[in-house]
Amino acid sequence: MGSATEYNRRDLFKRAAAITVLAAGGTSLLAACAGGSGSSDSKSGASPTLGSDNKNPFGVKASDALDVVIFKGGYGDDYAKVFEDAYKKAYAGANVSHLGTQEISGKLQPRFNAGSPPDVFDNSGAQAMKADVLVSADQLTDLTVLLDAPYLDDPTKKIRDVLLPGTVEQGTINGKMYSLNYVYTVFGLWYSAKLFKEKGWTPPKTWDEFITLCGTIKAAGIAPFAHQGKYPYYANYVIFSLIAKQGGLDLVKKINACDATAWDDPAVLAGVTAFNKIMEGDFLLPGTNGMTHTESQTAWCQGKAAFIPSGSWLENEMLASTPADFDMAFLPIPSLPNDKLPATALWAGAGEPFMVPSKAKNKAGGLEFLRMMLTKDGSSKFVATANSLTVLKDGVNADVPLKPGTKSSAAAVTAAGDVTFNFSFQDLQTAFDAEVENATNELVNKRISPAEWVSRGKAATSKKV
């Protein structure tokens, strides 16, 4: 998640594809199960170790083929071909096979079940395989070896030194990093700087200011707040940012770990109570609770609502519907009194997870491919085509022009410095996340109170993987 692929993830037609699995009263679902004929003797081989050769630290054999699978979503798959060409240049004998697809699960699940996965794959989109499931089935390579490998542009540095904060954590399950999330995303509120300038509104710094401004906006005849109601995890970007800033990084860690005691922290109730003021003030865009992300974001682009929560893929996702002079801007979630984190602190994380299967034939090649993606040139090419930042620190060449939203989120990343936090449960604890999403949906519909939301969240921790 956390990428323009979001647009596709919830897309109806992707689901329709999943639907065919059940179409014949379960017949084809059963066919889907029929892939599991792999032998059990292909237990995961040893992870490649780090050699002393900076050019080829994993010991890639030039003669080994490399099998790459890329999610062909909002970013297309052409960017990957740039990296594949670089790989071919370095290892002239290697036959690189490329598959760009939207059906990650459909194409890869049978291969995992048969014990012959690709060497590196981009696990994104509507049909991404669940990382927590893959890890507990022992299907992924621990990428620590990649983090310790030399950085290609400057071999005195290690890869781990040039990644933006949060990248490693985002890919970490049970203490080991299993995915390199390549696209850097910040989560917060978005507004039209043009609209705010016209009306003379100042972007709020504190939550009290935010609520007061919401009143002003409502009086001006515009709905203050829209969210992607049919998918309640967008509203959770606001709630959990409030909680994180109030409670600090330790609390974030505990929530991600599905620690039930985290929910007794007063910061949790404080955060969700603050959020609930939006409902108390009746500040929601009418109908937003039942709208899809496309519907509500379009309404927001049309100026029907002032604020909307989302990640920084929003700009690329809404390119077609955004008026030319919209001047999209990013606002970190405003702060509460006595916050443990500064107002500039951000929910920031990495999306578009690249993984190397533990049973890959050319594991070294897969790792080397990831290392090649993390060069300034490669990163810049990606930024220019996708209007999104990568996880490489300062990974944009000066000559790459940025759109206003991307520029504004890049500025927020700089202002935040090292103080970022990241909730990984949305990707890594999906059963827990689903319950929290349900609770949030009840909250925005005013069917439960903030206190009930907290107790439901606490109960959901029992769903830990």
Added chain:
Amino acid sequence: MRHRKTPFIFGFLVVPVVLYIALVIWPYLQTFGYSLTDWSGASPDMNFIGLDNYTKLFQDSAFLDALQHNLLLLIVLPLATILLALFFAFMLNVGGKSGTGGVQGVRGSAFYKVVFFFPQVLSVAILSVLFQGVYRTDKGGLLNGVLIGLGIVDENHPWDFASNPTFGLWCVMGVIIWSGVGFYLVLFSAAMQSIPKDIYEAALLDGAKRGTTFFKITLPLLWESIQTAWVYLAIAAMDAFALVSTMTPGAYYGGGPDHHSEIMATLLMRNFITYGKAGYACAMGVVIFFITLVLSVVSLRVTRREKIEF
């Protein structure tokens, strides 16, 4: 030439039978096997755990709720669809002005037949998009737009239709019925047209009214078609996955808000794909299979009647 006939028939049958066994029967059997394991769906590894999945399944309140929703569908869907289809079919075929000129449908029945059948040619994906537009929760939605325009609904508090905990499932049911009536209308029409007109004419001469001809003639002679329709609709009610997962809110395959429109199929998919509990999901699949099978057999048995020859 008798010895030639057997290989000839066998040659025709062997390919479909082999395909059927390989693509339908064998996966079914495999699913029975997987349902006894802790398979994650993402690796070749699995352990045999006996009937654990099944005991867990019947203690899983989410599954039992979903089962209830399916049972609700099972009652409402066939009943509403068949009654509507029967009513329309009767009106289109024999419901016209009685008395003069024998038996005919209402005026313009050929046109209505096409109109009624139209929803049937739409794919489920299109139905879903169409009705998301109808049920949209702001004034851009067809229903809300009309209701707000008429002043029945407050513009600032539009109706939430499919995302309403009480009415969500009924909204989906409405779509399934809307799309299904046309097909069964045509099915029943065909059956009605095969009923000899002299039976109706005789009844009309004896002074029978529309209601009498329907209950004494049409319905008994249509029994087999209705029985077929019932079984098909019962199977559809055990599925309903496509529309529920796309039209209702909620994380991973809909079923919301807060499981209020959860059905067995959405729960199955979420467990299989999202939670990596493929073995558990297979157990659900097996349960759905048996419920559907039992339902079909029972409804065919219960509705068995003496065949009427004419």
